[in-house]
Amino acid sequence: MQLGGGDPDRLAVVVSDTGESLTYRELEEGSARLARLWHAAGLRPGDDVALMMGNHVRFMEVYWAAMRSGLRFTTVNTFLTPREVEHVLRDSGATALVVDAAVGTRAEEIAREPWAPSLRLAVGGAVAGFESYEEAVVAHEPTPLDTQPMGVRVLYSSGSTGLPKAIERSLPGTDVSVGAQRQADYLAQSYGMTASSVAVSPAPLHHAAPLSFAGGTLALGATLVLSTRFDVERLLADVSTYAATHALVVPTMFVRLLRLPAEVREAADVSSLEYVVHGAAPCPVGVKRAMIEWWGPVIWEYYAGTEDNGSTYISSTEWLAHEGSVGRAAPGCVIHVCDAVSGLEVPAGVDGVVWFEQVGDGVLEPFTYRGAPEKTSGSRHPLHPRWTTLGDVGHLDDEGYLYLTDRVDHLVISGGVNISPQETENTLVEHPDVLDVAVFGVPDEELGQRLVAVVQPAPGVAPSDELRAALLAWARERLARHKVPRTLDFTDELPRSAAGKIYKKRLQAAYGGTITAG
Template identity: 30%
Template sequence: MFTKEEYADYADLCARYKPECPENFNFSYDVLDAMEPGKTALIHVDDDGVRREYDFKFFQETSSKLANALVKEGVKKGDRVMLVLYRRLEYWTVMLALHRIGALPIPSPSLLTKKDISQRVNYAKISAIICEDSICARVDEAKGDCPGLNHFVQIDGETNDGWHDYEELMATGDVSFPRTADSPGGDDPMVIFFSSGTTGLPKMVLHNFSYPASHFTTAAMWHDLEEGDIHLTLSETGWAKSVWGKFYGQWMAGAVVFVWDFRGKFEPAHLLQIMEENKITTFCAPPTVYRFLVREDLSKYALSLRHCTTAGELLNESVFHAWEKAFNMPLYEGYGQTETTLQVATFKCMTPKPGSIGRPVPGWDIALMDDEGKKVPQGEEGEICIRIDKPVLGLFDSYMDEPEKTASVKFDGWYHTGDKAWADEDGYLWFMGRTDDLIKSSGYRIGPFEVESALVAHDSVIEAAVTGLPDEVRGQLVKATVVLAPGYEPSEELTKALQTYVRELTAPYKYPRVIEYVDDLPKTISGKIKRKEIREADLKKYNS
């Protein structure tokens, strides 16, 4: 059904590779149930270091048992089910079971507060929740405000009042849940992801049952997965990125999904140890993780890596070159959104350009457009837009229950991503940031990512957020809010050194004329920087 080939270059890839999805596709029936039962599907290492391997028979049977048990409890096709499961093994079983039923999983992050839970449950009309025991108390506090929430399933711990024990519930289900004429598939709604937007309530991004098929491109082409590879994507399961790298595409490409369910603070040395001990062959993580890894003594680790990818923010050149020097392999960047799958990437058949997100993925007709909906010339910034006058495999259906929000981004035959980029002479795209984040200074338009990338390349900087500060003369000044590395203290001397450093790495007009030092940056629960919050705080501070 899904086959991988080798391609000579990008032109050959575009000419011969056509992403496709079988009719009435349902991943649980068409992929999971077709897998060789005894083949290893997933390796799981928990927070205590306990390693377990699971074959496809395990998921075939447990997903069927859970599907049967949930149906007996009244969960039905179209119901919306919140999942808060960290990186627990049960996440895969629950997702696959809900795909069989046609109930819509809503993967959610573990950092949700009582208020977050009640808001999302009511906003999304969620009727059931499946979570581990550490989350139950927050749900119990919130459920009095959630009249539509009536099914509660708890994993681990002493079972709370009103909750079903996951294992006991599973034991009531049969190991067979056969496909029927009413089984979901194709254009039926399959999954809802809450977007990780930095303003207001996150939107509910709805994907249909063809969505998993589009991740074959992610896994086989971008991750370069082959039969028997052991792939690690670091993402928690509360976000769409987890199904990019821990689920659908990896199994379709013949790889084993590796899961490290670590809790608490991220320790780069521990991650390198885990990768070495478990012979990880392919790896994907955001650039921030690579920035921490290259600060370690990489020569101490005998890693089995052969291919590495990154996405989620801009990769700075110093990290790219440090990784390449340590392992004799480049980092391959990619770009997409919760609303999409991989839509721009650097594939193995291409020469990576550090800092570029790559070129459009086959099947995605992408143009950079100005505010009037006209394509911009090469070298000029424009909004990343996707042609949608024909179906696009992997593009979201809608913002669930919000047709006006959907219409605000899907119109005149295009989906408007809200992200800005420019294209070089080779057709590579260079990401600039969200349209709202661009800085207009003395006639120049400056993307925050390039300046942030230059700043974090300096040894003294762990993180940086670049925003525009109102200025009567220039319109806006470039301002950097900086988190320093251990051993460094704010000073006028350091500020001048950072400004000089940025001027040398970027165009002189892009350097931050104002630098503020902070202990941490405001972020969403998905870890994205809230630049809007910084801008609003600055307006109050500098206008008072």
């Protein structure tokens, strides 16, 4: 494998808010040096390495070093609690850990623990208990190892319902060039990316979708534009400055873009964009329609999970004809919607549990959740063991387009009626005074559960009884009575991951029984 193909001087990675960058020659040589360092330290295919780093310019260098060494690669979310970090590092069995200096005292605390990985490197500055990454790798040759088996990602679930669980697969058993080509082909075939493309990715790389997007971008030889944190105006500036052709975003970013002042939106130059890909969380219909009106028919949506067990995607043109759909099955998989009790497939238009079946060439071995046999078993269809689910509920239409309703574990049963919180969230977030919202159920003696909404007001909007009344009135005009929250409260910020997923269990624990009735 030669990263960057025939143009080693092409810009591979740039971090827009720091100005740091790597050419493909630097990325290739840096990843080869680190691979040799790990090999000299005794790491062999199947061993585990971990990376705890923000969107640093060296992030993908470490990633490709692991991929070209046959190693099992785990990212540690920098926003995890100390207990969660300990769990991931101990559970992964990582013998090597790379951090960036910005992690600071948290990394130093890890180094003092008896369970800390024995080989520790820090990028970009001194960290007590860690060797200097830059000084360590320069001692090794910038040439590939004689054999380069493809590594595998071992990423962890969000941990919103307990400690994070590792999503595991066997090593592919192929050369890294085969795995890299697979990543490149997916972006090329699905979203028209080429070596001349420029891709903006403002979300943290430690999440599955941004990491896949970045890996494919670099496997193709295109340019990847990162930022250390998401800022809505920086996203627009990056698109303009680098003439970006592609972008990967999440729906909450769309909401924040639409809340910008009209003059800022009108001044933004997004004419270079060809594909804007979004997923990770449902996108309200009104929000997506407004983005297509602004940016044009360049917005594509996907539905998939860290489990990599199947996916869908849909273009703007298709979506406008099937509003609310997340698309049809991507090549290599089939979607089945089944009754939750019998396991039998249900007719078009009827909600059920969504299952993926992988078909054709290149079928992956089913994933497992490490140390969670019940969760693994629950992800397998009772009648078709190779069908797997992410735990989502939805339905297919007559043309095979999938519509997601909600997650199985998010459904609220109030007064004997099933309620999808997602529908209520989508309605409330379209109000101009709302920046973000979460809807969930809490125990209720009379109803079993009552529906609660927690709203993060838009910038410049103050929480008040008047705002509460206005939002509830907005909901009553658009929803059936049982879908209107019984309780509505305000918060400065919702606990949402940088990948766009909201931690509803945390909200239920924090707000259950303590919310002011609306």
